[in-house]
Structure formats: C-alpha cells, structure tokens
Amino acid sequence: MQNTAPKAVPGALPLLGHVVPLLRRPLEFMDELRHHGPVVRLGLGRVPVYVVTDAQLTYSMLTAESASFRKGGRLIEALSRFAGNGLATVPDGDRHRRQRRLMQPMFSRSFIAGRAGVMIETARSVVGGWAAGEPRRTDDDMQELTLSVFLAALLGTQPPTDVRQEFQRVLPDVMAGTIRATILPRALGAIPTPTQRRYRASLRDLRTAIGALIDAHGGRPADPDRAGLLDLLLDAEDPDSGQRMSRTQLEDEVITFVTTNGQASTASILWALYEVGRAPDVERAVHAELDAVCGDRALRPDDLASLTYLRQIIHETMRLYGPAWLLTRKVSAPGRLGDFELPVGADVVFSPYVIHRDPVVYPDPARFDPGRWSPERARSIPRTAFLPFGAGTRQCIGDNFAWDEMTIILAETFRQWRMAPTGRVPKAVPRVTIHPDRLVMTPEDVRAA
Numbered sequence: 001m002q003n004t005a006p007k008a009v010p011g012a013l014p015l016l017g018h019v020v021p022l023l024r025r026p027l028e029f030m031d032e033l034r035h036h037g038p039v040v041r042l043g044l045g046r047v048p049v050y051v052v053t054d055a056q057l058t059y060s061m062l063t064a065e066s067a068s069f070r071k072g073g074r075l076i077e078a079l080s081r082f083a084g085n086g087l088a089t090v091p092d093g094d095r096h097r098r099q100r101r102l103m104q105p106m107f108s109r110s111f112i113a114g115r116a117g118v119m120i121e122t123a124r125s126v127v128g129g130w131a132a133g134e135p136r137r138t139d140d141d142m143q144e145l146t147l148s149v150f151l152a153a154l155l156g157t158q159p160p161t162d163v164r165q166e167f168q169r170v171l172p173d174v175m176a177g178t179i180r181a182t183i184l185p186r187a188l189g190a191i192p193t194p195t196q197r198r199y200r201a202s203l204r205d206l207r208t209a210i211g212a213l214i215d216a217h218g219g220r221p222a223d224p225d226r227a228g229l230l231d232l233l234l235d236a237e238d239p240d241s242g243q244r245m246s247r248t249q250l251e252d253e254v255i256t257f258v259t260t261n262g263q264a265s266t267a268s269i270l271w272a273l274y275e276v277g278r279a280p281d282v283e284r285a286v287h288a289e290l291d292a293v294c295g296d297r298a299l300r301p302d303d304l305a306s307l308t309y310l311r312q313i314i315h316e317t318m319r320l321y322g323p324a325w326l327l328t329r330k331v332s333a334p335g336r337l338g339d340f341e342l343p344v345g346a347d348v349v350f351s352p353y354v355i356h357r358d359p360v361v362y363p364d365p366a367r368f369d370p371g372r373w374s375p376e377r378a379r380s381i382p383r384t385a386f387l388p389f390g391a392g393t394r395q396c397i398g399d400n401f402a403w404d405e406m407t408i409i410l411a412e413t414f415r416q417w418r419m420a421p422t423g424r425v426p427k428a429v430p431r432v433t434i435h436p437d438r439l440v441m442t443p444e445d446v447r448a449a
C-alpha cells in the first residue's frame with residue numbers, strides 16, 4: 001500500500017497560513033482545492049488542517065473509517081460553545097449512541113408525518129398574509145417562517161411571537177461567530193472586538209431564550225396528535241437506566257435542533273425560491289405539478305410524497321448550495337484515506353459543497369438543473385457524491401423532517417405565488433451553511449399569470 005503525504009496548498013502566509021483566502025473568498029477557495037489533490041494540507045495559522053476533496057474518500061471517512069476519524073475538530077468545538085453535549089456535538093461512543101436511540105422515535109417518518117398538519121397550517125397563514133406586487137425581504141420572511149414551522153412542530157402549537165423574535169435576533173450572530181471561531185487562529189479569535197463581544201452576548205441570550213421556551217411549555221396535550229417533539233423529549237427515558245434527561249441536556253438538545261434546523265433548511269428554501277424564480281420552465285413545471293396534485297383544494301400532508309418535481313428542485317438546490325460547506329473530524333487513531341495516512345490529533349475538513357460541484361459527476365456543475373434528479377438521470381449519480389446530510393453514524397437525524405419542512409414551505413409558497421427575484425443578485429455568504437446575503441422577491445398572484 002502506498003503512503004502518500006497530502007500536498008500542501010500553495011499560497012500560505014508565514015503566521016496566517018491560508019486564513020486570508022478562507023475569510024475573503026471561502027467558497028471559491030474551497031472549490032479550487034480539488035485541483036491540488038484528493039486530500040490536501042492547509043494551514044490555519046501555524047496549525048495544519050487536512051481537507052478531503054474526493055467524494056469516495058469523504059464517504060469512507062464517515063462510514064468504514066469512522067473509528068479513526070471521530071466527530072470533533074474546530075467546527076465542533078465552536079458549536080459546543082452553545083450546543084454543549086447536544087446530539088450534534090457529543091463525542092462519538094456510548095453516550096452518542098444512547099442519545100441518538102432516545103431521540104430516534106421523534107424523527108421517525110410516522111411521528112413527523114403527524115406534525116405535517118400544523119406545519120402546513122403555519123406556512124399557509126404566513127404566506128397568505130403577503131400582498132401581491134410588493135417586493136419583500138424574502139430572506140427575513142423565510143428565516144421567520146422556517147423558525148415558526150419548526151417551533152410549531154417542536155411545541156405542537158404556534159410559538160409565542162416574542163420567543164420567535166428573540167431567536168431570529170440572535171441566530172445570525174451566533175452562526176457568523178461560530179464560523180469565525182472555526183477559521184481564525186485561536187489567538188486572533190480571543191481578541192475582544194465589538195463583533196466578538198456581540199457574539200458572546202448572543203450565545204448567552206440564546207441559552208436564556210431556550211430556557212424560557214421550555215419553561216413556558218405547558219403539559220402534554222390530551223390529544224396525542226397535538227404533541228410536539230418537545231413533549232417526546234420531556235418524556236424520553238433511557239432504556240437501560242430508565243432516567244429522563246437532565247435540564248441541561250434538554251436545553252442542549254433543543255438548542256441543537258433550533259440552530260441546525262433553522263439555518264440549513266432556511267438556506268435551501270431561499271436558494272430554491274431564487275433559482276426557480278429565474279427559470280421560467282422550472283417555475284411552470286412546479287406550478288403544473290401542484291395544480292395536478294391538489295387541484296382547487298388546499299395542500300394536505302398525504303400530497304407531499306406526490307410532489308416529485310418539487311423534490312427534484314430541492315435535491316438540486318442542496319447539491320448546488322451545499323448547504324454545509326465546512327465540516328470537521330479529528331484523527332483519533334492511525335487512519336488511512338486511500339493512499340494517504342494522516343497524523344493522529346489532526347483536524348480534517350470535508351465539504352458537501354465541494355463534493356457536489358465535482359464536474360466529473362455533475363457536468364456543468366454551476367448550472368441549476370433539477371432534471372439531473374429525474375429517475376433516469378439520477379441513476380448515474382453515485383450515493384457517495386451527494387452528501388447534504390452527511391453519512392454514517394453521525395448522519396443528520398433530522399433529514400426526513402427537513403425534507404417535509406422544505407417541501408411544505410415551498411409548496412405553500414408556490415400554491416399562492418409566483419416569486420420574482422427583484423433588485424440585485426444575492427451574494428452567497430458562508431456561515432455554518434451558505435446563505436444569500438439579501439434576497440428581495442416580489443410575490444405575484446399565481447391566478448393572475
């Protein structure tokens with residue numbers, strides 16, 4: 001077996017390494033790395049970090065080789081500052097296995113399907129309040145809507161407005177601060193700049209808001225169909241010890257859900273609206289599908305599985321926009337990735353964004369083309385080349401929930417509106433997930449078209 005050292009990427013500065021391009025033009029820089037090899041070496045300050053650019057090697061790191069590449073690294077350290085030992089940040093091993101088993105029932109298809117009704121109602125009432133012909137900050141709208149829809153599923157009822165507003169206020173700072181803490185050398189990240197101070201205050205406010213949300217939640221509703229994810233969390237018992245979650249654990253899990261869910265789903269919905277809005281053929285096809293499936297009646301939970309073209313749109317959006325662009329692992333035992341052996345203790349970065357733009361698998365990768373996911377064409381895309389939810393034991397537990405949530409919000413929007421991009425082209429801003437910096441769209445009545 002060959003033993004190759006990953007090539008160093010050119011352009012490192014003496015004390016900063018590759019921090020400057022990572023901060024200035026992160027997405028382009030990451031996407032260029034594939035030209036230097038399947039595994040390459042970068043410097044974050046003076047600390048070496050390895051980036052896997054190859055889909056097959058990434059997949060095997062997350063699955064067959066996961067005993068050597070454990071959950072950890074800079075991103076996880078940064079996320080732990082607010083998510084503590086929640087499911088996404090707890091180290092690999094027994095504790096993770098126990099927590100995951102405890103939470104699996106609330107992410108089962110049947111439990112999620114039971115929450116679809118309240119999610120549809122919430123989406124319909126928000127989207128129905130828009131006025132035709134008036135440009136809107138769609139990024140703000142959707143941030144609010146995904147949060148409302150998620151909180152409705154969490155609580156089983158519509159969330160209190162003030163709690164929702166507080167989350168909306170603090171989440172962007174928390175997420176921007178998290179990615180800075182991941183990339184910046186530790187000494188630079190510790191400087192108490194105004195931005196850093198705002199980030200720390202947002203971390204405190206986020207935990208206070210989660211505490212208030214849990215305190216305000218009443219008892220389990222008499223009708224089990226109205227129960228939310230939080231009711232299941234409160235009742236969940238460890239099968240071995242019979243113990244319920246501690247208050248800190250409960251807060252860690254709810255923070256994890258609110259942050260992981262809100263960011264990735266919102267980003268995907270926004271990019272989908274933007275791309276569909278500038279592709280008239282795609283727009284016509286999705287409206288035609290909704291007409292064929294629902295006719296004149298309202299959307300129902302059992303319609304979701306029939307919206308196959310809308311799901312192709314969501315697939316293609318998650319391909320083109322990541323949504324995660326930088327995830328990390330820690331080398332915990334001598335581990336190999338193909339010909340490469342990586343030193344124990346090193347951080348390894350992988351990126352669904354980079355993998356999803358490999359021109360060998362996805363010809364003309366920058367083009368938005370939902371047709372790639374038609375049953376005939378999708379057959380040629382290997383499983384390893386589409387990893388929006390990761391893979392292996394740490395794969396996203398909320399993937400089915402996210403699919404339903406994104407399908408519901410987009411379907412309700414397209415049922416009522418044609419969304420026309422208005423003003424300047426949005427810039428892609430990589431926080432923990434990739435967001436449009438500002439998205440203005442004008443809703444036009446579908447029936448007036």
Ligand code: HEM
Nearest residue numbers: 087088257260261264265388389390394395396397398402
């Ligand atoms: C479009 C939406 C979403 C995307 C793209 C996404 C993506 C991901 C990815 C890539 C991971 C794996 C990270 C890693 O391997 O380091 C992950 C883990 C996780 N996600 Fe999601 N996610 C989404 C929605 C959600 C939702 C809706 C929830 C919950 C309500 C959720 C909860 C979690 C949790 C708890 C984990 C950690 C699982 C574990 O380590 O066992 N995610 N997500």
